[in-house]
Amino acid sequence: QKEVEQNSGPLSVPEGAIASLNCTYSDRGSQSFFWYRQYSGKSPELIMFIYSNGDKEDGRFTAQLNKASQYVSLLIRDSQPSDSATYLCAVNDSGGGADGLTFGKGTHLIIQP
Amino acid sequence: EPEVTQTPSHQVTQMGQEVILRCVPISNHLYFYWYRQILGQKVEFLVSFYNNEISEKSEIFDDQFSVERPDGSNFTLKIRSTKLEDSAMYFCASSGLLGYEKLFFGSGTQLSVL
Numbered sequence: 001q002k003e004v005e006q007n008s009g010p011l012s013v014p015e016g017a018i019a020s021l022n023c024t025y026s027d028r029g030s031q032s033f034f035w036y037r038q039y040s041g042k043s044p045e046l047i048m049f050i051y052s053n054g055d056k057e058d059g060r061f062t063a064q065l066n067k068a069s070q071y072v073s074l075l076i077r078d079s080q081p082s083d084s085a086t087y088l089c090a091v092n093d094s095g096g097g098a099d100g101l102t103f104g105k106g107t108h109l110i111i112q113p
Numbered sequence: 114e115p116e117v118t119q120t121p122s123h124q125v126t127q128m129g130q131e132v133i134l135r136c137v138p139i140s141n142h143l144y145f146y147w148y149r150q151i152l153g154q155k156v157e158f159l160v161s162f163y164n165n166e167i168s169e170k171s172e173i174f175d176d177q178f179s180v181e182r183p184d185g186s187n188f189t190l191k192i193r194s195t196k197l198e199d200s201a202m203y204f205c206a207s208s209g210l211l212g213y214e215k216l217f218f219g220s221g222t223q224l225s226v227l
Contacts, residue, residue: 032213034213043219043220043221044218045218046213046215046216049214088155090156094212098163098169099169100146100158100160100161100169100171101148101158102158103157
């Protein structure tokens with residue numbers, strides 16, 4: 001049974017600060033890792049994906065992957081009130097398309113103005 | 114921006130009734146999915162569909178569930194005999210050859226089983 005664990009929060013961060021979101025996964029065979037943002041009552045929206053160990057940056061977002069520790073994180077720099085949402089970590093065996101994603105329950109992030 | 118369209122946005126049904134949830138994936142996409150999210154819970158994978166057949170399904174997707182692509186544009190999820198525990202938000206999603214790198218979710222159908 002694949003598991004993806006996240007601290008449910010809420011995580012409260014002042015505007016302009018760095019928000020750090022963490023995720024661990026149980027299946028050592030997982031190959032692809034995704035961060036989604038979900039606003040209340042809305043569908044998930046892909047923010048970033050990462051396949052290789054290390055960091056991947058996209059604008060204000062940085063994803064970090066450590067396969068040895070089975071750990072994925074997302075950093076949000078210069079946090080804005082519009083970043084307030086639930087952030088979902090998801091993993092996949094391949095990333096190709098046929099396999100299902102396994103999601104964590106999400107971390108509720110609140111950016112305080 | 115292309116989008117995945119789901120109808121209806123809300124569906125209320127009685128326990129034991131059949132429901133069909135409808136989705137129009139993005140036109141040039143190849144992979145189609147159904148996920149569900151029970152209120153306050155995680156998003157759960159139900160089924161993936163490629164080349165007119167099921168690619169993978171989860172333990173949730175039992176004999177009460179079926180999917181169909183009846184024409185070139187629609188993708189449907191049927192629940193034959195709904196249970197109270199089927200109440201959830203059902204998301205359709207689609208992707209092209211890039212797979213999950215470009216996965217788009219629809220806005221969802223909120224299913225309430227009474």
